[in-house]
Amino acid sequence: MTSTKDRTARWHRYWDKKSRNYDKEMKFFDRHLFGDSRAWACGQATGKVLEVAVGTGLNLEAYPHDITLTGIDLSDAMLDIARRRATDLGRTATLQQADAHRLPFDDASFDTVVCTFGLCAIPDHTRAIAEMIRVLRPGGRLILVDHIASTSRVARAAQRGLEIVTVPLGGEHFLRRPLNHVRAAGFDIEQSQRFKLGLVERLIARKPSTT
Numbered sequence: 001m002t003s004t005k006d007r008t009a010r011w012h013r014y015w016d017k018k019s020r021n022y023d024k025e026m027k028f029f030d031r032h033l034f035g036d037s038r039a040w041a042c043g044q045a046t047g048k049v050l051e052v053a054v055g056t057g058l059n060l061e062a063y064p065h066d067i068t069l070t071g072i073d074l075s076d077a078m079l080d081i082a083r084r085r086a087t088d089l090g091r092t093a094t095l096q097q098a099d100a101h102r103l104p105f106d107d108a109s110f111d112t113v114v115c116t117f118g119l120c121a122i123p124d125h126t127r128a129i130a131e132m133i134r135v136l137r138p139g140g141r142l143i144l145v146d147h148i149a150s151t152s153r154v155a156r157a158a159q160r161g162l163e164i165v166t167v168p169l170g171g172e173h174f175l176r177r178p179l180n181h182v183r184a185a186g187f188d189i190e191q192s193q194r195f196k197l198g199l200v201e202r203l204i205a206r207k208p209s210t211t
Helices: 004-018 022-034 037-042 076-089 125-135 153-170 178-184
Strands: 048-052 068-073 093-097 110-116 136-147 188-195 200-206
Touching: 004 076, 004 153, 022 037, 022 076, 022 136, 037 110, 037 136, 037 200, 048 125, 068 076, 076 093, 110 125, 125 136, 125 178, 136 178, 178 188, 178 200
Parallel strands: 048 068, 048 110, 068 093, 110 136
Antiparallel strands: 136 200, 188 200
């Protein structure tokens, strides 16, 4: 039986290898599917910001200049590219290796938590969302963008077929719906948008303030 440690190591190797072509692949999807979602998400981040699954840093240029940015990713190869990108952009950011299932930060550490196109590939996305919620301060904003289960029955059938290959290979899921978990956590959903046959969803949710 494959242990959790072995699965994590395999996932790590997969994304290290994936880093070689990741930018080219994602820029194709940005043009044809995701649209302006990166700018939409990052442009609304404020204060002390955490980006979970920062990858190669494709979002770095979309953030306002007056934020304090921390980014985490499991893949060291992805992070190497992100650090070079940050240097080229003149962007100050703390970029570190970490597991989204166990974020190495104290409770209520960030004003904004962002994750774009990452929850689809994190093995336990509910645990990752719980960690994002934990490190977000009361009144802080959670900003998520991802591809999700389509509103089209035909498209969902195709997504199920894809998962037969993509889940074992790289942990890539197509039928998740992060909004449901965020709403169940008691967050106030400030914005929720779906487009491209409901394949893409982006949302902004606010963590309830303590009384």
